[in-house]
Structure formats: C-alpha cells, structure tokens
Amino acid sequence: MITSDSTSELPPRLGSLTFHGPLSEARATRLIERLAATAPADVLDIGCGWGELLLRVLESAPAAKGTGIDINAEDLARGRDLAEVRGLADRVTFVEESALGTDRGPVDAVLCLGSSQALCDPELPYDPAAVLRELRRLVRPGGRVVLGEGFWERTPTEAELAGMWPGASTGDHFSLGALVDLAIEAGFRPAWIETASAEEWEEFESGYRYDTEVWLAANPAHPLAEETRERVDRQRSTWLNGYRRVLGIAYLTLVAVA
Numbered sequence: 001m002i003t004s005d006s007t008s009e010l011p012p013r014l015g016s017l018t019f020h021g022p023l024s025e026a027r028a029t030r031l032i033e034r035l036a037a038t039a040p041a042d043v044l045d046i047g048c049g050w051g052e053l054l055l056r057v058l059e060s061a062p063a064a065k066g067t068g069i070d071i072n073a074e075d076l077a078r079g080r081d082l083a084e085v086r087g088l089a090d091r092v093t094f095v096e097e098s099a100l101g102t103d104r105g106p107v108d109a110v111l112c113l114g115s116s117q118a119l120c121d122p123e124l125p126y127d128p129a130a131v132l133r134e135l136r137r138l139v140r141p142g143g144r145v146v147l148g149e150g151f152w153e154r155t156p157t158e159a160e161l162a163g164m165w166p167g168a169s170t171g172d173h174f175s176l177g178a179l180v181d182l183a184i185e186a187g188f189r190p191a192w193i194e195t196a197s198a199e200e201w202e203e204f205e206s207g208y209r210y211d212t213e214v215w216l217a218a219n220p221a222h223p224l225a226e227e228t229r230e231r232v233d234r235q236r237s238t239w240l241n242g243y244r245r246v247l248g249i250a251y252l253t254l255v256a257v258a
Contacts, residue, residue: 011211020114021113021148021196021204022205024200027194034192036057039064040057047114048070049072051094054092067095068092068094069097072096107143110144113147114249119134141257142255144191145256147250149252152246153176153246160242162242163238163241164242180193188255190252193251195248209232213232
C-alpha cells in the first residue's frame with residue numbers, strides 16, 4: 001500500500017491509456033479492419049509509443065511485419081513486452097530513433113497518429129504540408145497512411161489561445177477542409193475522413209492524468225509531489241481553459257496515388 005510518506009514509489013505514467021490519443025476501441029477497430037483488408041506486407045509506425053495500434057494491425061494482418069520508431073525508451077520497452085505476450089515478437093521491431101528523414105520506407109502502410117511533429121525539423125515552424133509530403137515518400141503507390149492530425153474545429157479566441165500551450169496561435173493548425181486539401185496536394189486520395197468525438201477526447205484527457213492524480217492524492221508529501229502537481233495542473237488547464245472543443249483530431253485514411 002502507498003502511504004503519504006512513501007519515497008520509493010514514483011508517479012505512474014500513462015498506465016490507464018490503451019492508445020496515446022483520443023481514440024476509442026470502436027474507431028480503432030474500424031481503422032484496423034480497413035487497413036488489414038489491404039493485406040500489407042510491411043507497416044511502419046511513426047512515433048509509435050508502445051505500439052498498441054501497430055500490434056493490433058499485425059494481429060489482423062498475419063502476413064505483415066511491423067516497425068515502430070520512437071524516442072521514448074520507456075514506451076518502447078512497454079511495446080516489446082506487449083509484443084512478447086501476444087506472440088508477435090518475431091514480427092515487430094521497436095527502434096529508439098528519430099523519425100526525421102527516416103530511411104525505413106517505402107512500405108505498404110504507415111501509421112502516424114498524433115506524432116506528425118516527429119517528421120518535422122524542430123528548428124522550423126510546424127508544417128503539416130511538409131509532414132504529408134514526407135508520409136507520401138514513406139509509402140508505396142497504392143499503399144495506405146493512417147494519419148491522426150490536429151485541426152481547428154473553429155477559430156480559437158484570444159482567451160482560448162492564451163490558455164493553450166506557450167505561443168499558441170491560429171496558424172498552428174488548419175481547418176479540416178484545408179488539411180484534407182494538403183493531403184491531396186501531397187499525392188494522396190482521402191479514402192476515409194473521420195474525427196475524434198467529445199467522448200473520445202474526455203476519455204483520453206482524463207485517462208492521461210488518472211493514475212498520476214490518484215498517486216498525488218495518496219502521496220501529498222512525496223519529494224516529487226509538488227513538481228508533479230504543478231505539471232498535471234498545467235496540463236489539465238491547457239485542455240479545460242484552452243483547446244477543449246476547439247482543437248480536433250482528424251483520422252484520415254489516405255491512399256497514395258500511383
């Protein structure tokens with residue numbers, strides 16, 4: 001049992017999340033079914049985290065092999081453990097490396113959900129058009145990209161922008177229509193367009209902090225409690241006072257033009 005004077009236990013990280021994003025089981029199942037129906041031989045997951053979606057694709061496409069790349073060693077280790085438990089360790093590789101300029105394509109299918117920034121030069125402003133061009137480079141003609149990308153559901157107010165991440169501006173994202181147009185310009189056809197629901201967002205945002213909030217309640221005097229409290233309170237505020245019902249997530253299933 002964790003007590004308030006415990007110094008051995010650290011705040012847990014994302015243990016209550018299945019996917020690292022506002023993605024329901026039902027939507028994930030549909031995404032996977034559409035992708036597996038194309039019988040991909042190889043699947044690349046950009047910013048894979050612990051690779052839950054990648055592993056489910058491999059389970060549904062038994063001839064496929066997968067590679068997940070990320071820079072978070074803890075998440076990758078979790079992915080390897082999951083692959084071992086599910087009997088997929090011989091069909092998937094989790095690699096700790098940057099995705100910027102990766103030479104791991106072209107492949108039949110690319111997953112990139114909530115991690116497009118991994119394909120952009122961090123020294124330059126974020127550019128979704130550049131992301132889409134890079135994704136087109138990584139997939140074979142006729143192949144699929146499943147992209148989870150932010151868009152403005154409506155133009156945020158100045159007060160909402162002030163409540164978001166530091167330096168937030170209306171130029172940080174496009175509208176859904178403009179985002180889809182960029183995908184077409186990059187060499188894709190948008191086979192399926194869908195967006196995360198309010199319920200998916202709330203499940204994700206609450207699940208993102210759930211374990212840490214419970215830990216903070218049980219360990220108020222822990223040496224790490226103050227900084228953890230500040231971080232979690234700041235994260236929650238950016239959602240509730242900033243991007244809630246303003247920032248959307250589009251899930252685009254894109255087909256690479258031959």
